[in-house]
Amino acid sequence: MKIRFFLGGFFTATLAIAQDWPTYNGDFSGRRYSALSQINSSNVGSLALQWMYRVNVGPLRGVGNAQIKSTPIEVNGILYFTLPDHVWAVNARTGEELWHYSWVDHGGHLVGNRGVGMYGNWLYFLTPDGWFISLNAKDGKERWRKKVADEKLQYFTTMAAMVIGKRVIIGVGGDAMDVPGYLESRDPETGDLQWRWNSEPRPGEPGSETWPSKSSMEHGGGMTWLPGTYDPELNLLYWGTGNPNPVYAGQSRKGDNLYTCSIVALNPDTGKLVWYFQASPHDTHDWDNVETPVLFDAIFNGQPRKLLAQAARNGYFFVLDRTNGKNLVSAGFTGVNWSKGVDQKGQPIPDVAKEPKEAGSLIDIPGGGGTNWPPPSFDPDTGLFYVNANKGYSVTYLTDTDEKPEGYGGSGRTLFSQSALEAIDYQTGKIRWSHEYQGAGGGGLGGAGILTTAGKLLFTGDPAGNLIAYDPATGKILWHFRVGSNVSNGPMTFLLDGKQYLIVGAGDTLFAFAILKP
């Protein structure tokens, strides 16, 4: 099969995803909104299972049973998806396996893998132990590999590589050992480094005044472990950064700790910072701000605006002007008792009294945050932003009171977590409708992503093993299918030979659905 697409430049922030789904988010905008409508609100009742593909790799070190967290990409009838240490190509029509690439890691976290990036005939895959690998999409044979992170320093690499023109953007995770974060652009042909953006400034650079010392910056944090988004017209790359280190102990890093827990806009040609917005200044709650910065153009206060919206792990929903990072909306979508409101820039003001204490601080967000990595969606037809939110309580403890704390320096304990699908009005941050899930669970590092479509449908999973279709305008449930395990990735869709498919991963199995007689 000849693969002819070069992905760079094909998508803009304002066009819906077309027939294929060639990137982690389907396009560069992160909206996860598809223009396809063959599957729609009037026929969704006849949505039927077409095939299943079960991975068979056994338990993964340190995490147990396989959870497909990757969003498959679909190009020319082939789906490519991943687990930590594994890549598969399967026939999108039938679920037939074409090839399976496996890697033997030498460390790193197997907490998840979000998928692959694609450029021409080449795929890009990141291993738990910091290898950046290019595969031939045709047969899964390795083309080359580059070491991009040291797993012994507790870096791990889980993100889906993001291809923008002749650049492959890759980020890193890992906050166990207090190391600095970075984001890299690499050459799709050779894997060579094109630029590296450091999550922390160097002494004397702008932002260094938000750290007390060179040493504290070097312990930095600000990991870059989820794919960002891109606006080709503005030529800006948007990325969320993770928590500062040590995670729960802030005494050795007094100050705002830029550019951790931020949304940053970078020039993708140079890796230079253009603007930033810090969602959690001086975070002490493990609130990585890596959640997808979703791009859309819409009316705000009567004016057409280029917007960026994010439902953040710290419980706030933010809307920014993505041309300059100016804040338009900051509103809690869960409890936000860790903050004392927002400042004139719209940035939350952390409440010192709610930092982790030796005897515990009661936080009205469960461990893992108000939301986490599972991708949200923005539907331009309803003007609503959808997120699977986690509500509840946790207690956070400071366990390392040394003036130079190490590692996490503390711990958190969830008391209870209740998850809900929330539909947020982007102009006000108000919750238009909310569906609290029946049944147990949700929250933590798992959960389902969200897809919206021009078929007036929203697809996501509940914590009871159901894939569910909702009316995105009202939250009314229109269809469901018991997939057994909880939906563990972001649902995606594409059109192949005139037939619209819906693909979802749940645990160790990929499920494909289509309308029986469209």
Place this chain on the structure above:
Amino acid sequence: MDRVNRFVLLLAVFAMNVLAQGRGGQGTRDFLGLGAPPDPVAAERGEKLYTPNCSFCHGLKANGAEGPDLVRSPLVLHDEKADLIGPLILQGRPDKGMPAFASMTASQVSDIAQFLHMRVELAVNRGLYKVQNIVVGDAKAGEAYFNAHCKTCHASDLAHVATKFAPVDLQAAFLWPASGRGRGARSTKATITLSTGEKLTGTLKRIDDFDVSMVDADGEYHSWPRDRVKVEIPDPLVGHRELLAKYTDEDMHNLLSYLVTLK
């Protein structure tokens, strides 16, 4: 949703906490890919060599002083059985101001390496972190809070409660009993009203937006589509739920300080 149905979350939270416990020590080692654990006896011997010889430059905890941070040293982290640390100690780095410790024996070098690996372990392996002194509140104020907010339901059933829980677990248990470790998942009672008006009460087995199942007093299993029956699940934790939204951290600390006196 029926507010009372939130109660079924208990099971999942319990499972999450069991998982968290399982992550302690070796579980976290596996998750983080830390490899073989250090030898604590050798590490203790190594510390006695490290402190007089190395701590002046590298700090007592080896996380840096005038000299480099060894806990985050790629050489230390890639070392296995002193294969990298050993030659460095014996030969030094004269160009960077580190003297050679040529007279050290192989076992001494190995012990220092084990000490450094233990330092890495203690910093990184969060499964080993221990919550510190958490009983810091005012027991009298806690007792007053208890009398005002808790006593209606718990007039007498908490005698000796402090003997059943470590303080950190007692704190979690009074905040949200379902999260208390070692308590097990409670069974959830449900009452189902059929379309005929008949009511069945039993132990809830499973519920989602679409179906509900339960086991009745005779051990019989029943299942219904949600749209054909009415489901009532009393929430025995309603008082705790309401208090969670009201506690200040001071209330929480005071209440614990009182409850730990109930021995």
